[in-house]
Amino acid sequence: MKMLIDFLPIAVFFIVYQMTKDIVLATAVLIPATIAQVLFTWWRYRKIEKMHLVTLALVVVLGGATVLFHNGDFIKWKPTIVNWLFGVAFLLSPLFGGKTLIQRMMEKNLTLPKQVWTRLNLAWVAFFLVLGAVNIFVFKSFSEETWVDFKLFGMMGLTLLFILMQGVYLARHMKNNPDSINAPNRKE
CATH class of the missing domain: 1.10.132 (Topoisomerase I; Chain A, domain 4)
Structure with missing residues (x-):
């Protein structure tokens, strides 16, 4: 179950990208999916791993820059x-x-x-x-x-x-x- 939760945001990103071929839209969906992953992990286990927090911060910052500037290079660096x-x-x-x-x-x-x-x-x-x-x-x-x-x-x-x-x-x-x-x- 935990592995599925860890994998979910990237799977959502991949599916949205495959459906639209739009990295900005896929990234815009990745951000709330990653936030939801961290919130669910906290709710379920009452603990958030440092890896999840680092990933969340990078998704929000680099994903936010990708969406704001319509430039997929930001999320590619994550x-x-x-x-x-x-x-x-x-x-x-x-x-x-x-x-x-x-x-x-x-x-x-x-x-x-x-x-x-x-x-x-x-x-x-x-x-x-x-x-x-x-x-x-x-x-x-x-x-x-x-x-x-x-x-x-x-x-x-x-x-x-x-x-x-x-x-x-x-x-x-x-x-x-x-x-x-x-x-x-x-x-x-």
Whole structure:
């Protein structure tokens, strides 16, 4: 359910764009859809993730500029800015609390050596920075329609591929350390 709520604003943007081929109109619909997403999340969970707040702020500012100036380039920068902010957050995370961000997110389910957490975190930093750069390349080099398709399918596909590669990397370390998964031992 939560994943569906997270995906809804981009799906609304994509559908409106596909129906109208008007990035300004699609963005004008994206803004209230993102506000509704954040409000629903607050109502349902009584908590809003920082990622949602950053995304909301960027959608309102860059989406507002897109609508106000009738220029789709503003909203095209949003994925790059979001990804680069995530990259910086992952990079700087060890400075705040001594743990990497990826370790904080996954340590309840995995026990890994510090160097593996560091490599994994740096891989996410690189991924976010590269994905942001690829977004710029796509919106500068291809048509608006191609960028809209890339934003939905390309970025999602690249993210899923990266997560699978991360799984392969983690599996290699779990084979060497069978106790690396913090699951209760069950006798069946």
